[in-house]
Structures are given as C-alpha cells and as structure tokens.
Amino acid sequence: MELFSLTISEARDLLDRKKISVKDLVRSICERIDAVEDRVKAFITVKEDHALKTAEEVQGKIGKEPGSLLGIPLAIKDNICTKDILTTCSSKILFNFIPPYESTVTSRLMEQGYILIGKANMDEFAMGSSTENSGFHVTRNPWDLESAPGGSSGGPAAAVAADECIAALGSDTGGSIRQPAAFCGVTGLKPTYGRISRYGLVAFASSLDQIGPITKDVRDSAILMNIISGHDPLDSTSVPLPVPDFTAVLGQDIKGLKIGVPKEYFIEGIDREVEVLVKDAIKRLELLGAIPVEVSLPHTGYAIAAYYIIATSEASSNLARYDGMKYGLRTEGKDLIDTYMKTRANGFGAEVKRRIMLGTYALSAGYYEAYYKKAQQVRTLIKQDFEKVFKEVDVFITPTSPTPAFKLGEKTEDPLQMYLSDIFTISVNLAGVPGISIPCGFTTNNMPVGMQIIGKHFDEESILKVAFAYEQSTEWHKRRPNL
Amino acid sequence: MKYEAVIGLEVHAQMLTETKIFCGCSTKFGSEPNTQTCPVCIGMPGVLPVLNQKALKFAIKTGLAMNCKISPYSRFARKNYFYPDLPKGYQISQYELPICEHGCIEIVVDGEIKKIGITRVHMEEDAGKNIHGEEEKHSFVDLNRAGVPLMEIVSEPDIRSSGEAVEYMKKVRTILRYLGVCDGNMEQGSLRCDANVSVRPTGQKEYGTRTEVKNINSFRFVEKALDYEIRRQIKVLEDGGKIVQETRLWDSTRDMTESMRGKEEAHDYRYFPEPDLVPIIVEHKWIGEIKKSLPELPDIKRDRFVSEYALPDHDADFLASEKPLAAWFEEAVKLGGQPKIVANWVQGDLMRLLNEESKSIEECPLKPEQLVDMLTLIENGTISGKIAKTVFEEMYKRSKKIVTFQPSEISTSSSGEIVKEMGLTQISDKSEIEKVVDEVIAKHPKEVERFRSGEEKLIGFFVGQVMKLTKGKANPQIVNELLKKKLSF
Numbered sequence: 001m002e003l004f005s006l007t008i009s010e011a012r013d014l015l016d017r018k019k020i021s022v023k024d025l026v027r028s029i030c031e032r033i034d035a036v037e038d039r040v041k042a043f044i045t046v047k048e049d050h051a052l053k054t055a056e057e058v059q060g061k062i063g064k065e066p067g068s069l070l071g072i073p074l075a076i077k078d079n080i081c082t083k084d085i086l087t088t089c090s091s092k093i094l095f096n097f098i099p100p101y102e103s104t105v106t107s108r109l110m111e112q113g114y115i116l117i118g119k120a121n122m123d124e125f126a127m128g129s130s131t132e133n134s135g136f137h138v139t140r141n142p143w144d145l146e147s148a149p150g151g152s153s154g155g156p157a158a159a160v161a162a163d164e165c166i167a168a169l170g171s172d173t174g175g176s177i178r179q180p181a182a183f184c185g186v187t188g189l190k191p192t193y194g195r196i197s198r199y200g201l202v203a204f205a206s207s208l209d210q211i212g213p214i215t216k217d218v219r220d221s222a223i224l225m226n227i228i229s230g231h232d233p234l235d236s237t238s239v240p241l242p243v244p245d246f247t248a249v250l251g252q253d254i255k256g257l258k259i260g261v262p263k264e265y266f267i268e269g270i271d272r273e274v275e276v277l278v279k280d281a282i283k284r285l286e287l288l289g290a291i292p293v294e295v296s297l298p299h300t301g302y303a304i305a306a307y308y309i310i311a312t313s314e315a316s317s318n319l320a321r322y323d324g325m326k327y328g329l330r331t332e333g334k335d336l337i338d339t340y341m342k343t344r345a346n347g348f349g350a351e352v353k354r355r356i357m358l359g360t361y362a363l364s365a366g367y368y369e370a371y372y373k374k375a376q377q378v379r380t381l382i383k384q385d386f387e388k389v390f391k392e393v394d395v396f397i398t399p400t401s402p403t404p405a406f407k408l409g410e411k412t413e414d415p416l417q418m419y420l421s422d423i424f425t426i427s428v429n430l431a432g433v434p435g436i437s438i439p440c441g442f443t444t445n446n447m448p449v450g451m452q453i454i455g456k457h458f459d460e461e462s463i464l465k466v467a468f469a470y471e472q473s474t475e476w477h478k479r480r481p482n483l
Numbered sequence: 484m485k486y487e488a489v490i491g492l493e494v495h496a497q498m499l500t501e502t503k504i505f506c507g508c509s510t511k512f513g514s515e516p517n518t519q520t521c522p523v524c525i526g527m528p529g530v531l532p533v534l535n536q537k538a539l540k541f542a543i544k545t546g547l548a549m550n551c552k553i554s555p556y557s558r559f560a561r562k563n564y565f566y567p568d569l570p571k572g573y574q575i576s577q578y579e580l581p582i583c584e585h586g587c588i589e590i591v592v593d594g595e596i597k598k599i600g601i602t603r604v605h606m607e608e609d610a611g612k613n614i615h616g617e618e619e620k621h622s623f624v625d626l627n628r629a630g631v632p633l634m635e636i637v638s639e640p641d642i643r644s645s646g647e648a649v650e651y652m653k654k655v656r657t658i659l660r661y662l663g664v665c666d667g668n669m670e671q672g673s674l675r676c677d678a679n680v681s682v683r684p685t686g687q688k689e690y691g692t693r694t695e696v697k698n699i700n701s702f703r704f705v706e707k708a709l710d711y712e713i714r715r716q717i718k719v720l721e722d723g724g725k726i727v728q729e730t731r732l733w734d735s736t737r738d739m740t741e742s743m744r745g746k747e748e749a750h751d752y753r754y755f756p757e758p759d760l761v762p763i764i765v766e767h768k769w770i771g772e773i774k775k776s777l778p779e780l781p782d783i784k785r786d787r788f789v790s791e792y793a794l795p796d797h798d799a800d801f802l803a804s805e806k807p808l809a810a811w812f813e814e815a816v817k818l819g820g821q822p823k824i825v826a827n828w829v830q831g832d833l834m835r836l837l838n839e840e841s842k843s844i845e846e847c848p849l850k851p852e853q854l855v856d857m858l859t860l861i862e863n864g865t866i867s868g869k870i871a872k873t874v875f876e877e878m879y880k881r882s883k884k885i886v887t888f889q890p891s892e893i894s895t896s897s898s899g900e901i902v903k904e905m906g907l908t909q910i911s912d913k914s915e916i917e918k919v920v921d922e923v924i925a926k927h928p929k930e931v932e933r934f935r936s937g938e939e940k941l942i943g944f945f946v947g948q949v950m951k952l953t954k955g956k957a958n959p960q961i962v963n964e965l966l967k968k969k970l971s972f
Binding site for chain 2: 079080081087089094097099100101103198199200201202203205206233234235236237313314316317319320321323325326327336340360364365368372
C-alpha cells in the first residue's frame with residue numbers, strides 16, 4: 001500500500017509507532033501530486049517545499065508533544081485564509097492576495113501539528129457546483145477526467161479522491177462540501193451552522209457558510225471535527241457549546257434509531273441508479289437495526305428559490321469590498337467610478353457577476369419585501385419543517401445530489417440546471433442543521449454515488465454514528481480511482 | 484404670509500470607548516494615518532466583526548437618559564454603498580430594530596419647557612477619511628477612524644426654529660457629557676449633526692417638502708445653516724416655486740447651503756440584517772443595573788438646585804449644564820457658602836477668569852474651599868465685596884502657578900494671607916474714614932454745592948473719591964453713612 005492512500009488514523013498509527021517518518025509520508029504525497037496533478041488540477045497553490053520543511057520540524061515532536069495531526073498533510077480550500085500564503089478564492093480579483101492573518105480553523109490545525117500541502121481549487125468565491133467557475137483552471141473528477149468533480153469544493157474533494165492529500169477542509173454554503181464529496185466518492189461533512197468558526201473564511205453568504213472536513217472515511221471526519229469545532233471569540237456567530245469527542249460514537253449500535261426518508265427527495269428527475277443505490281443503503285441500515293420512517297418536508301420545493309435570493313443578497317454585500325482600493329486587482333480608470341467598474345469587470349467571473357446582480361436586485365428599495373424578506377420567511381418555514389420531523393426521527397437520509405458527476409461543460413450554459421444539482425443539499429444550509437455525504441455505491445459507469453445523512457442542530461454525533469455503521473458494513477469508501 | 488419651520492435633527496456622537504466598535508484598535512484622535520487599523524477595520528476578506536460591549540452599554544445609558552425604551556431584541560444591519568473611505572463597501576449600522584426608541588428630552592424655550600421627541604438612538608461604525616490635494620494626481624485614505632463607535636440620535640420633527648435647534652443640541656451634548664459617553668467636541672468632529680428642514684404656512688398641519696442639510700459641525704453653524712435654509716425655502720415658496728426634496732451641504736466659508744444630490748440620485752442603501760453579528764439580546768436585569776448606575780441627570784439636578792438652594796431658574800440651569808461645574812458649586816455650598824452668593828461668584832468672576840484662558844471647569848486651579856474661605860472674609864468684614872474681586876483674581880493666579888508646578892514663585896494662595904500680604908484689609912475704623920471723608924468734602928466745594936442743591940446722584944462721585952484715597956479698602960457702608968451725614972449739613 002502506498003503511503004499517500006493512508007487515512008489520518010492509519011497514518012497517525014504508523015507515524016506514532018515510527019514505522020514511517022513524516023518525511024516519508026510528505027514525500028509520498030508530493031510524488032503523487034507530481035504524478036497526477038497535471039490531469040486532476042486540484043490545486044491553485046502546491047506547497048511542496050513548505051511541506052517538506054515543516055515535516056522536519058514536526059518529526060521531532062512526535063511522541064513528545066501532543067498533536068493529533070503531527071505530520072499529516074492536508075489540503076485547504078483556497079477560500080480559507082492562511083497567513084503569508086496566497087489565498088485567492090479562485091478569483092482574479094484576489095490573484096495576489098496574501099493574508100496577514102490565519103483563519104481560526106487552520107490555526108487549530110496548526111496547534112495539532114498539521115502540514116499544509118496546498119491550497120485547493122474551487123468555484124470562484126464558492127459560487128458553483130462544478131469548479132468550472134474557477135478564475136484560474138478547471139479541476140477534473142479523478143474517477144473520470146471528463147467529468148466535473150462537483151463544487152464548489154471540487155479541488156479539495158478531487159485532491160482527497162486522488163490521494164494528493166490525506167484529507168482536506170472545504171466550505172459548504174448550499175452543498176459545496178457534500179456534493180463534490182458525493183461526485184468524487186469521498187466523505188464530506190457540513191457541520192451545524194455556528195459549530196465551526198468562520199473567522200478567516202472568505203465570505204460568500206455569511207448566514208449559510210460553514211467549514212467542514214472532506215476525508216477518506218468517517219473516522220477522519222470525526223477526528224477533524226474534534227479539532228476545528230467550538231466557539232471562537234473572533235466569530236460572534238460561533239456557538240459557545242461544549243464540543244463532544246466525535247470519535248466516541250463511532251462503532252455504537254444504531255438499533256432502534258429512526259431514520260426519516262423524506263418523500264419530497266425521491267422525486268421525478270432523480271437519476272434511476274442514484275435512487276436505487278440510496279434505497280439499497282437505507283435497506284442496509286434497516287438490516288443493521290435502524291427503523292426507516294417516511295416523512296414529509298413540505299416546503300422543500302421552495303428551497304432553491306429562497307436560497308438563491310438569500311445567498312446572492314448576502315454575496316452582493318460581502319463582495320463589495322473588492323473595489324481595487326486596498327488589495328487585490330486594481331484596473332485604473334479615468335476616475336473613481338471608472339476604476340471601480342473596470343476593476344470589478346476584470347476581476348469577477350460571469351457567475352459571480354450574475355449573483356452580485358441578482359442579490360443587488362433582491363435587496364433594492366421596492367423589491368426587498370417581495371424577495372429578501374419573503375425568502376427569509378420561507379427559510380423559517382423550512383427550518384420548522386425540519387424541527388417538526390426531528391420530533392419523530394433521529395436522522396434523515398436522502399441522495400446527496402440527484403445525479404452522479406456530470407460531464408464538464410454539460411451545464412455551464414444553463415445556470416438553472418447547475419443550481420438544481422444542489423437541490424437536496426440546500427435545505428440543510430437554510431435550516432442550519434448538519435449533513436454528511438458518504439459513498440453508497442457506484443453506477444454502471446463506475447462513478448461514485450453519495451448519500452446524505454442529515455441530523456438535528458448540533459447533533460453531528462448521530463450522523464457520524466449512522467455514517468460509520470453504514471461505512472463499516474460496506475467497502476465503497478475503500479475504492480480508489482484509476483489514475 | 485407667515486411661515487413656520489419644522490426641523491428634525493440627526494446627531495452623530497462619537498462614543499468615548501478606548502477601542503473601536505468591532506475590533507480592538509485604538510480610537511485615539513490624531514495619530515499617523517492608518518496606524519490604528521487591523522484586518523477587521525480595513526475590511527480584509529474573511530474577517531468578522533465582534534461587538535464592543537462597552538459601546539452597547541453606552542448606547543443603553545444614552546437611551547435611558549433620553550427616556551427611551553430599550554429594545555430587549557435589536558440587531559445590526561448593513562448599509563451598502565461604495566466609497567474609498569468605507570473599506571467593506573457597507574457600514575454596519577442599525578436599521579429596523581435599533582437599540583433605543585421612543586424617547587424625549589426637554590429644552591427651555593422662552594422660559595417654558597418644551598419636549599422634543601427622540602425617535603431612536605442607534606449604534607453604528609464611523610467611516611475613514613479621504614484626503615485630497617496633497618498630491619496632484621492622487622487621493623489618500625486614512626482608516627484610523629473606520630470602525631470608531633458612533634451613536635446616531637434622531638429627533639422627531641418637533642423643532643420649530645434655529646434657536647430651538649441650538650438648545651436641543653446643547654441639551655444633547657450636556658446629557659452625553661454627563662453620562663461620559665461622548666466628549667461633545669464639535670471641532671474634532673465627535674459631535675456632528677444633519678438637519679431635516681421644511682417650512683409651512685403658520686397654522687397648516689401638513690408638513691412641507693423637506694431638505695436634508697449636512698455638514699453642520701458647530702453650534703454657530705447650527706443656527707446659521709438652519710436660518711439660511713429656512714429663509715431660502717420661504718423665498719422659494721414666496722416666489723411661487725416648489726421645494727425640491729434633496730440633500731444640501733452647508734458651506735461654512737460662504738454661509739450658505741447648496742444642493743449636493745437630488746431625490747433621483749439618492750442612494751439606495753439596500754439595508755439588510757447583518758449576518759455576521761448575532762441579534763443583541765439585552766436582559767431586563769442588565770437594563771435595571773445600568774439605570775441604577777446613571778448619574779443624576781441635568782434636568783433633575785437643575786430642579787433640585789432650584790428647590791434645595793432656592794436658586795433662580797437661570798442660575799440653576801447654568802450650573803447644571805456641566806456636571807463638573809455643578810459639582811464645584813455644590814462642594815462650595817457644602818463647605819458653608821451661601822448658595823446664591825456662590826452661584827454669583829461662579830457665574831461671574833470664576834467663569835470670566837476661565838473663559839479668558841478658554842479653560843473648562845475641570846481645569847480650574849481654584850478649589851471650592853478657597854472661595855468659601857474668601858466669602859468668610861467678606862462676611863466678617865475683613866474685606867469688602869469690591870476688594871474681594873481683587874483677592875479672588877489674585878488667588879486664582881497664584882493657584883494656577885501652584886497647579887502648574889511653579890510653587891516657589893509664590894508664598895501662599897489662601898485669601899487670608901493674600902489680604903494680609905497685599906494690605907487689603909477693610910478699614911472699618913470710623914475716625915480713620917471720617918478723616919478721608921472730610922478731606923474729600925474740603926477738596927470739592929463745587930460738587931458739595933451741587934449735591935446740596937438737589938443733585939443727589941453725586942453721592943457716587945464722593946464715594947468714589949473716598950475709595951480712591953483708601954485704595955478701595957474703606958468699608959463702603961460706613962463711607963456712605965458718613966458722607967450722607969456730612970453732606971446734608
């Protein structure tokens with residue numbers, strides 16, 4: 001077995017028992033990147049020298065200092081600020097932006113001794129579902145280089161699937177961790193809103209954004225959750241709740257656990273193979289002792305509309321700071337307004353412009369009540385749908401995306417079709433609850449399919465428990481693409 | 484036709500917190516450009532605001548002092564517009580749910596108390612400052628001020644003249660300074676105001692079309708700008724024109740307002756709730772605690788001065804206008820000074836001496852007990868009221884030297900010692916004064932003649948002459964008494 005294909009827990013064990021050195025592991029990852037990155041293009045910035053240098057520093061700490069990530073190379077999505085290291089958000093407008101500060105999540109990873117291997121590609125400002133909206137290059141799905149890796153965390157998901165890192169951090173605003181995890185056959189967790197600090201995460205839609213782990217298995221997801229969770233005084237929206245040991249629930253029995261199967265999620269338009277695989281997975285969970293219950297989330301149909309108003313409204317304001325005055329791209333014009341316009345015209349891509357315009361419109365005088373306010377009311381109803389059903393069940397299960405990975409270029413001309421690929425993930429962000437996507441099988445074309453397990457607010461433990469029980473009874477997570 | 488003005492003021496007050504409203508940067512005034520900044524107040528990608536709890540407390544204090552309801556649930560909102568001094572492209576302010584609402588304060592108009600409604604008091608962050616003209620082709624941005632906490636105090640359209648507006652502004656300033664939440668310094672911009680002005684024929688109920696006048700940054704300009712704008716609007720109407728709803732800028736160099744932007748160009752700020760900050764939940768108990776910690780407020784203090792010390796309204800109003808001034812006065816009274824006499828000295832000689840050096844009462848070198856000691860000298864006849872003025876001024880000058888660490892140059896600053904040292908003790912010895920009186924009468928036979936033939940106001944002349952010869956030390960009562968006796972023969 002190659003070292004680059006290890007999980008965090010496997011690598012930890014080998015490193016702690018001195019079977020391998022940190023340098024061995026980092027070298028293996030670097031060699032893997034050298035071998036496949038040309039084809040996958042998961043990264044915007046690769047930090048091989050930095051990683052090898054850190055490897056030496058970290059080696060001496062193993063066995064002497066605490067640190068659950070000592071020597072573990074991780075990829076970080078390029079919208080998470082890393083001090084003194086280029087952070088572009090895959091946007092030309094931040095093509096040269098080097099943050100003078102570290103995000104809270106990466107600070108916490110650093111405290112545990114992680115090694116940054118690179119900054120991963122994404123849709124510009126996390127706006128997209130295929131990573132085709134990157135301002136720099138397209139990332140390819142390691143299972144089929146002609147297919148999209150999903151998005152917006154397509155870079156981190158592809159990097160994990162292609163073994164270009166041991167694990168990664170992504171961000172999820174409407175499905176941006178879960179959908180690419182499903183498309184790339186890996187595990188992606190979107191935590192409860194407020195569970196993880198957003199300090200240092202370049203904002204897309206502040207009330208929906210959440211950072212989470214993208215990993216090779218469920219245990220690694222729990223390990224990273226243990227590190228990055230918890231209140232942060234720098235983020236008022238992070239919640240001061242105690243953080244449990246998420247690995248403690250792994251292996252616990254799921255007998256008698258009630259699993260909601262929302263009827264609105266198995267509808268026309270869903271890919272036949274996806275439907276069958278997810279239903280098979282539910283049957284398997286039943287065999288493990290869980291009790292499936294059909295439930296209804298009646299406002300599901302309004303989720304995408306509400307999401308695209310709220311997310312774009314917040315984005316239109318969040319992206320106002322990119323004006324060419326302080327940092328990033330500046331295109332000099334004949335006066336102030338001209339400089340603003342030229343800078344933003346050159347700096348932002350088409351999808352970002354489209355969403356800024358949508359959001360600006362939705363917040364404008366005379367439209368605010370009809371759009372933004374209405375969308376917030378819908379959001380409340382969706383939240384109530386979840387609260388109501390969670391009185392009856394412990395978790396929900398749905399497909400992560402209606403289809404397996406689609407071909408590159410297939411949906412770029414039709415934004416609405418692209419938006420629909422997040423139809424099953426968006427409600428989770430609107431409700432603020434946690435959701436995880438894990439592999440639940442492969443199509444006849446050997447493309448991975450993901451199922452989504454959704455939990456109550458701050459109950460990541462239940463979804464990790466169910467995900468782990470399922471994963472341990474299957475071998476899907478062990479499959480690797482042929483690269 | 485007679486017209487009436489309708490005015491509402493929006494006052495921006497900079498809060499006296501040490502750090503900015505959403506980050507830990509200092510709020511100190513006058514530092515090198517961009518030295519008091521961090522990723523948060525510069526608006527870098529991915530950073531988040533965290534509310535300064537002291538700013539919240541200051542806003543609640545202000546709301547309570549202005550009789551507002553404190554909202555148990557309020558929130559911040561984003562006000563979106565592009566400008567280089569606004570690093571995030573939006574200002575974090577409050578919109579739909581401000582922290583304080585529905586209050587009022589009292590002002591005195593022609594001796595009558597008038598209530599001015601307070602629509603709301605809300606918190607927001609200040610913007611930075613654009614600097615033009617230092618270099619031909621470039622402008623610069625200083626973000627030291629970006630993120631400094633402000634309160635916006637919005638009045639109801641209850642103000643009817645520029646005079647009332649000035650009274651209102653003064654009252655707002657007094658309250659803010661009493662609470663210690665704002666230094667009220669208009670020159671440095673810690674207190675600024677915009678005015679909404681309209682006029683209507685006296686007796687008409689409906690409001691006229693209003694204009695907003697911006698950039699009013701001194702009490703003098705409040706009066707001037709409003710008078711100008713009211714006159715301008717009346718003239719437009721009288722000439723058969725219509726008022727255009729617009730924003731106008733006060734130009735203090737030309738003493739006029741001019742159009743800045745019309746209704747069509749008005750910004751659409753696209754307000755929406757700030758998702759980076761959680762709603763502000765203020766517990767009833769905390770409001771109670773803050774309420775208890777409030778100082779005695781100016782109106783209550785003024786009323787107490789009237790009832791407790793029998794001061795005339797005018798005196799009480801003046802003394803209560805500044806908390807340290809009121810404290811100085813009350814200290815003197817506690818030490819035994821007669822309230823009205825102390826009030827006279829404070830408003831008269833003390834204020835004159837302070838004003839001459841543009842000093843505030845906080846910088847006053849004289850202590851209340853010094854005044855009280857001197858008043859005892861007047862009471863027991865050691866010095867006359869007139870001589871006391873000289874003593875007071877000397878005492879002030881000497882105390883100032885002590886305060887400014889030049890004590891070696893002077894021996895004492897006590898009034899008793901000054902009187903002795905300068906030989907200012909009042910002459911109350913009748914025979915001694917009689918000699919001088921005789922001398923004066925002998926020297927001015929013509930005036931004596933005129934006095935005796937009925938020109939009685941000449942008594943003042945004789946008193947003056949006696950005082951001149953005694954260097955003002957003669958007891959004026961005895962002088963008067965002796966002169967009347969001798970002249971009537």
